[in-house]
Amino acid sequence: MNISEVGKLSGLPPKTIRFYDDIGLIQPKRDTNGYRIFSESDLHRLAFLRRARALGFSVQECRQLLALYHDETRASSDVKALAREHLARIDQQLEELGQMRRTLADLIESCAGDNRPDCPILRDLAR
Amino acid sequence: MNISEVGKLSGLPPKTIRFYDDIGLIQPKRDTNGYRIFSESDLHRLAFLRRARALGFSVQECRQLLALYHDETRASSDVKALAREHLARIDQQLEELGQMRRTLADLIESCAGDNRPDCPILRDLAR
DNA sequence: ATGGTCCTTCCAGCTTGTGGAAGGTCAAGG
């Protein structure tokens, strides 16, 4: 398979696939003309990557997940630990974002939003 | 005031303050020796920036907020509109992050996390 | 004079791609 075909099948743009190749997440073979040739296994890895990235795992974590995936002697506890760390980070982000949201919503609530210059939002920022 | 002092007072590291200078968010005067000299007004802007950034406003939005802040003829509706757009973006992020969290938590839940290699998390990613 | 702590600029890197330019390759149609 060529890059655009595997792109369609994996749901990743060719640019991203080349990038994943550059950083060693995949190692497709090369044709005599220099074109990348993708096997079913490469496609599989790319689809795996797309889903892991969609869950918010970092590229480094994806690397580890792929390694675990290909390690027949893995312990599921290792995978679970990785996922738990990631979940903790997501929870922290949710926390921070939620705090921002509350503050911001309060400020918006208190602002008249009319033609006058007086604004509690700016007043708070300049506090 | 020198950069380290204004750094302490504003809560921003000197590196960040230099960066804000580079991108034109502040324009401190210069001493004959080339050192930046910060006025009360510069400090004020920096503190404003720190709080706006803490609320998640982008640097570009901070620029607009500062412009509005210094514009005596502003309408509070302009500030409110800016804040509302930002709130919408935060809500979208919360939505996406929440979806990730649910999926990830389900997967973690379903994984035994023992010595065996069998793992629903990997199975889902490889689906 | 020396040492330690400031200050300056500039360059590089982080993360995860995206956009574009320059140039080689391939397949189809005239």
Next chain:
DNA sequence: CCTTGACCTTCCACAAGCTGGAAGGACCAT
């Protein structure tokens, strides 16, 4: 056989928002 268009390649630059480090002055106390 030649041209055209759609591929493919590499490389460079940019995005946000800093952060770290190196090299070189400046200032202050001893």
